[in-house]
Amino acid sequence: MPELPEIETIKNDLAPKVIGKIITNVSFPLDSNIRILRRFHSTPDFIKELKGTKIQFLRRRAKYLVFYLIPSKSLVMHLGMSGQLRLKKTGTPYEPYTRAVFHFNNGTELRFIDPRKFGEIFLKLPSLQSSPLTLDRLGPEPLEKDFSITCLTRILQKSRRVIKTLLLDQKSIAGIGNIYSDEILFNAKIHPTRLANTLDEDDIKRLHRSIRKILKDAIDNRGTTAADKRYRDGLGKVGKFQKKLKVYQRRGKPCFSCGTTIKSMRVGGRSASFCTHCQK
DNA sequence: AGTACAGCCTGCCTGC
DNA sequence: TGCAGGCAGGCTGTAC
Numbered sequence: 001m002p003e004l005p006e007i008e009t010i011k012n013d014l015a016p017k018v019i020g021k022i023i024t025n026v027s028f029p030l031d032s033n034i035r036i037l038r039r040f041h042s043t044p045d046f047i048k049e050l051k052g053t054k055i056q057f058l059r060r061r062a063k064y065l066v067f068y069l070i071p072s073k074s075l076v077m078h079l080g081m082s083g084q085l086r087l088k089k090t091g092t093p094y095e096p097y098t099r100a101v102f103h104f105n106n107g108t109e110l111r112f113i114d115p116r117k118f119g120e121i122f123l124k125l126p127s128l129q130s131s132p133l134t135l136d137r138l139g140p141e142p143l144e145k146d147f148s149i150t151c152l153t154r155i156l157q158k159s160r161r162v163i164k165t166l167l168l169d170q171k172s173i174a175g176i177g178n179i180y181s182d183e184i185l186f187n188a189k190i191h192p193t194r195l196a197n198t199l200d201e202d203d204i205k206r207l208h209r210s211i212r213k214i215l216k217d218a219i220d221n222r223g224t225t226a227a228d229k230r231y232r233d234g235l236g237k238v239g240k241f242q243k244k245l246k247v248y249q250r251r252g253k254p255c256f257s258c259g260t261t262i263k264s265m266r267v268g269g270r271s272a273s274f275c276t277h278c279q280k
Numbered sequence: 281a282g283t284a285c286a287g288c289c290t291g292c293c294t295g296c
Numbered sequence: 297t298g299c300a301g302g303c304a305g306g307c308t309g310t311a312c
Contacts, residue, residue, distance in 0.1 A: 082291085
């Protein structure tokens with residue numbers, strides 16, 4: 001379940017190894033095309049657009065990884081729930097569920113591996129109509145300078161939803177998923193079902209600080225490989241932040257702060273873990 | 281317009 | 297042991 005910190009880690013790992021490489025071909029070993037790819041492109045068009053392009057730089061936007069190419073267009077990937085990216089030497093056996101392979105001019109290839117098919121790959125072309133709107137509709141990046149307390153206050157005050165649901169909404173704030181929303185709310189001592197527009201000034205200050213702190217800590221720890229053990233960084237290794245989780249997947253265990261048993265409940269169709277004593 | 285929710289998907293775990 | 301059913305949660309489309 002790669003969220004902002006995981007995609008950031010993968011981007012940082014991959015960038016030095018793929019920048020400057022030329023995509024010589026793209027193949028689909030399982031012949032099961034990925035969601036957006038199917039919706040926006042025919043496979044031959046997709047391959048034709050990519051053949052011969054050079055990777056100029058990588059960027060992360062929310063949970064999307066974007067490869068900026070020359071000539072000007074971008075290749076956008078979302079790893080969904082179970083996606084991984086692996087850079088491998090050409091000719092080494094494919095990992096199971098390798099769905100797309102981007103072949104480079106130096107004998108390496110980038111593999112998009114995704115058991116559950118929640119992942120997406122699509123192209124953003126300079127010719128406007130061909131690009132899905134997904135990326136343009138995203139909310140602010142929580143680690144950018146413009147994500148101020150004022151900015152967060154505005155987002156919270158115009159919402160009538162519970163805070164947990166709001167944090168998960170990519171159109172409100174980009175990049176936060178279920179792991180980090182739980183951890184952020186615990187750090188900020190806010191109950192997941194509090195209505196967003198009832199947070200007072202102190203709550204908002206703590207929430208703002210917690211959002212940045214947790215996401216930064218998670219990046220410093222190379223992301224979270226939770227119980228399903230699916231997430232891998234750009235080098236194929238597990239993250240370290242799972243060792244620092246305070247509430248996520250800790251239902252039934254004692255809170256590290258007060259010893260109260262961690263509870264979990266469904267909030268907006270998602271599981272939310274929290275401490276009934278610490279989070280108000 | 282803003283919000284809520286089912287549905288997509290497959291591996292893994294639990295309970296019978 | 298084997299199998300059914302529930303769970304995990306990224307996002308989209310649809311309904312209210």
